[in-house]
Amino acid sequence: MKKTIVITGASSGIGKSIAMLFAAKGWNVAATMRNPSKTSDFDSISSIKKYSLDVTSESSISEAFNAIMNDFSSIDVVVNNAGYGATGIFEKSTDEQVRRQFDTNVFGLMNVTREALRYFRNAKNGTIINITSMGGLITFPFYSVYHGTKWAVEGFSESLAFELRHLNIKVKCVEPGAIKTDFYDRSMDLFKNPSITDYDRYEEVVFKNTQQAGKDAPGPEVVAQTVYKAATDNSNKLRYPVGGLSPILLMLRKLLPLSWFTKIVASQVEKGFK
Secondary structure: OOOEEEEOOOOOHHHHHHHHHHHHOOOEEEEEEOOHHHOOOOOOOOOEEEEEOOOOOHHHHHHHHHHHHHHHOOOOEEEEOOOOEEEOOHHHOOHHHHHHHHHHHHHHHHHHHHHHHHHHHHHOOEEEEEEOOHHHOOOOOOOHHHHHHHHHHHHHHHHHHHHHHOOOEEEEEEEEOOOOOHHHOOOEEEOOOOOOOOOHHHHHHHHHHHHHHHHOOOOOHHHHHHHHHHHHOOOOOOEEEEOOOHHHHHHHHHHOOHHHHHHHHHHHHOOOOO
16 A cells, blocks of 8 residues: 655745655655645646645644545644744844744644644554754854754654654654755845844855755755655654755864864854954
């Protein structure tokens, strides 16, 4: 019997790559997104079906899962990939931007997880894979609000794994480093406030350096490969760092005193600032 994977935020980037890989591996793929009519990328692939799902709407989540179950009869893996990136100088952020960031990256993920668990409990089986970030365990300037969401998801996932283990439900965190997607371009919501000028030079330098990291990064396919490994290795391993410098930086963060690690980060992201 073919297995079924549900992916949120599957219209582009990492989500799209995950959908394509799992379809190629013979899985049924439920590719969910806010506006399925805006993409035709999956239309020629019979094993991929598109569903409308907005992670910030509980009714939308419930309706999508009901439709997926009607089509495929079972769900084996749920990938919480949908995300929103608001970045920049924190003081320039608005309450609306901060709330949107948490509504999508944290509360939306929790809502999808809660819905998935209804099915996984009955089956006494299932895997939840949360696309977090190396930024869920380490930090960089310019990403304070984004880090807040990813650190929240890391803690949530680690605790949830305890609760679900006796039900044979696995929780995994795939932790990408810099990945070449539209996160660094179209999808980025940059905090702006022209009345605050004290950060201007620092902001210019850090933005340039972080953008370069995105340009030099590997593509989303490397994340899809790691998601496939997490979904199929039948282990209780929690964390899967992938891409760019993620594995190296996460290891250094464990081994080095924070003061040393902070200097390493600053030497790269603040390069050129005086």
